[in-house]
Amino acid sequence: MEQGNVLSYFNLFKLVLSRDLKIALRHRDDVLNPLLFFIIIITLFPLGIGPEPQTLAKIAPGIIWVSALLATLLSLDRMFKSDYQDGALEQLLLSPYPSFIWVLAKVIAHWILTGIPLIITAPVLAGMLNLPTESFLATFWTLLLGTPVLSFIGAIGAALTVGLKKGGVLLSLIILPLYIPVLIFATSAIDAASYGLPYGGQLAIIGALLVGALTLTPFAITSALKVSTN
Amino acid sequence: MWKWLHPYANPETTYHLSDRVIPWFGWLSGSLLTIGLVWALLFAPADYQQGDSFRIFYLHVPAASLSMGIYLGMAIAALCGMVWQLKLSDAAVAALAPVGAVFTAIALFTGAAWGKPMWGTWWVWDARLTSELVLLFLYLGVIAINNAFEDKQMAGKAASIIALVGVINLPIIKYSVEWWNTLHQGATVSKLGKPAMSLEMFWPFVVCFLGFAFFVATVTCIRFKTEILLRNSSRPWVKNLMLEQAK
Amino acid sequence: MQFDSITAFLDMGGYGFFVWLSFGFGLIALLTLVLQSKSALKRAKSDIAKRIVTEQKQKLAAQQQNNHR
Numbered sequence: 001m002e003q004g005n006v007l008s009y010f011n012l013f014k015l016v017l018s019r020d021l022k023i024a025l026r027h028r029d030d031v032l033n034p035l036l037f038f039i040i041i042i043t044l045f046p047l048g049i050g051p052e053p054q055t056l057a058k059i060a061p062g063i064i065w066v067s068a069l070l071a072t073l074l075s076l077d078r079m080f081k082s083d084y085q086d087g088a089l090e091q092l093l094l095s096p097y098p099s100f101i102w103v104l105a106k107v108i109a110h111w112i113l114t115g116i117p118l119i120i121t122a123p124v125l126a127g128m129l130n131l132p133t134e135s136f137l138a139t140f141w142t143l144l145l146g147t148p149v150l151s152f153i154g155a156i157g158a159a160l161t162v163g164l165k166k167g168g169v170l171l172s173l174i175i176l177p178l179y180i181p182v183l184i185f186a187t188s189a190i191d192a193a194s195y196g197l198p199y200g201g202q203l204a205i206i207g208a209l210l211v212g213a214l215t216l217t218p219f220a221i222t223s224a225l226k227v228s229t230n
Numbered sequence: 231m232w233k234w235l236h237p238y239a240n241p242e243t244t245y246h247l248s249d250r251v252i253p254w255f256g257w258l259s260g261s262l263l264t265i266g267l268v269w270a271l272l273f274a275p276a277d278y279q280q281g282d283s284f285r286i287f288y289l290h291v292p293a294a295s296l297s298m299g300i301y302l303g304m305a306i307a308a309l310c311g312m313v314w315q316l317k318l319s320d321a322a323v324a325a326l327a328p329v330g331a332v333f334t335a336i337a338l339f340t341g342a343a344w345g346k347p348m349w350g351t352w353w354v355w356d357a358r359l360t361s362e363l364v365l366l367f368l369y370l371g372v373i374a375i376n377n378a379f380e381d382k383q384m385a386g387k388a389a390s391i392i393a394l395v396g397v398i399n400l401p402i403i404k405y406s407v408e409w410w411n412t413l414h415q416g417a418t419v420s421k422l423g424k425p426a427m428s429l430e431m432f433w434p435f436v437v438c439f440l441g442f443a444f445f446v447a448t449v450t451c452i453r454f455k456t457e458i459l460l461r462n463s464s465r466p467w468v469k470n471l472m473l474e475q476a477k
Numbered sequence: 478m479q480f481d482s483i484t485a486f487l488d489m490g491g492y493g494f495f496v497w498l499s500f501g502f503g504l505i506a507l508l509t510l511v512l513q514s515k516s517a518l519k520r521a522k523s524d525i526a527k528r529i530v531t532e533q534k535q536k537l538a539a540q541q542q543n544n545h546r
Binding site: 153156160161164166167170173174176177178180181184185188209216220223224227228230 | 371374379384392396402
């Protein structure tokens with residue numbers, strides 16, 4: 001076989017990643033809408049609960065994280081959809097390259113497009129919710145380590161429902177329970193930080209969840225994609 | 231053992247096997263449940279602290295432990311389906327999920343009805359209650375994905391994946407919920423201390439538990455038969471069977 | 478026997494409502510599960526039987542058409 005036709009794993013990873021990013025940047029709405037959704041949900045909470053700074057500060061970690069979960073969920077739907085519809089997904093599955101690599105690239109592309117905007121906007125929103133400044137760094141770290149976990153776990157659901165017409169609600173039904181551990185450890189890390197307590201332990205657990213998700217979920221995602229493309 | 235198990239990978243053999251065992255399981259379950267529940271409700275002594283509300287225990291605890299056992303069984307079936315590509319395993323997953331969901335719902339409901347007189351509230355965000363609620367969500371997810379696909383084979387595979395992902399996550403969820411609970415709960419709920427159960431209370435429990443376990447076996451076999459038939463509806467053996475039964 | 482009378486049995490030492498609520502819910506849930514499982518099996522069987530009958534009819538019709546030609 002000619003050397004020129006064979007991609008190294010790293011090149012394959014780069015190729016899929018840059019392709020996904022390019023496609024997404026040409027449809028900017030897909031990137032902006034989940035972010036807008038995140039901001040609007042966070043705005044709704046003070047309107048529903050009342051503007052007392054103390055109450056808001058107490059529930060701010062929960063609000064930020066639940067909104068992040070929902071915003072991620074909203075964006076999951078399009079992770080494999082267009083590739084499924086135009087047949088690119090099937091070609092990728094048929095390609096001789098290990099699916100682990102390109103699945104990883106696709107999920108990381110999704111995280112760059114949804115997770116990073118959330119991380120960037122979160123401090124502004126945290127300030128609006130009167131979160132004490134001590135917890136800002138904790139919010140950043142939990143989002144940095146936690147949102148990729150959301151992308152990885154969510155990708156399983158996205159892969160399973162990609163062939164279904166009304167997959168959206170189903171996706172949230174099967175994925176949201178699996179997000180519980182991330183939610184618990186992330187919010188408690190932010191809580192601990194607001195009291196000036198160390199939160200390294202919680203971060204370590206979220207990091208462990210990330211490593212576990214990184215290594216295990218691509219296999220589940222691949223077999224889910226195989227079921228969907230049949 | 232593999233040689234002995236091999237014929238049961240054949241849907242026809244397994245269909246007839248479950249057909250044969252259903253009456254046995256059904257009778258065992260019916261008689262054990264009758265004995266056990268009469269014993270539990272009429273003859274078992276009341277708890278010295280909780281009085282007669284303790285009798286909910288005989289329904290609540292078997293339902294709760296079976297709800298977890300069924301999930302484990304479902305996940306094992308899903309794993310077998312993944313590893314050996316057994317189509318019957320997917321059918322078993324599809325058959326077990328609704329049964330498990332019903333038992334989880336019973337455990338939750340009876341827990342609430344027991345908690346009201348004992349703790350003074352229907353629901354507390356206790357670690358065990360919360361994990362049981364999450365377990366119900368996981369079951370409902372498996373059922374929902376199983377119903378979402380038109381094609382039964384695809385549905386079974388998809389449900390297997392979700393069952394497996396769920397079983398890996400279940401310990402993590404349980405651990406995190408317990409940890410969350412100890413962190414957030416201000417006044418700890420006076421949990422039901424485990425007094426050394428007297429034998430008079432223990433034996434009716436064993437009988438009830440076995441009765442419910444055989445009940446699960448019976449219903450699962452019935453649902454398993456349905457799933458096998460739906461998956462093999464164009465096979466000759468199903469056609470012959472249907473023609474025989476129509477006579 | 479722990480109870481002196483039927484009323485005492487139904488009262489369950491004051492906890493009657495909760496005990497019978499639990500057992501009532503359990504009974505209804507389990508009965509529904511059994512009945513639903515049985516009816517699903519019956520429905521699957523009758524669906525398959527119906528399909529076999531239509532297939533046979535189609536086959537017969539096709540044969541008759543061939544004979545007429």
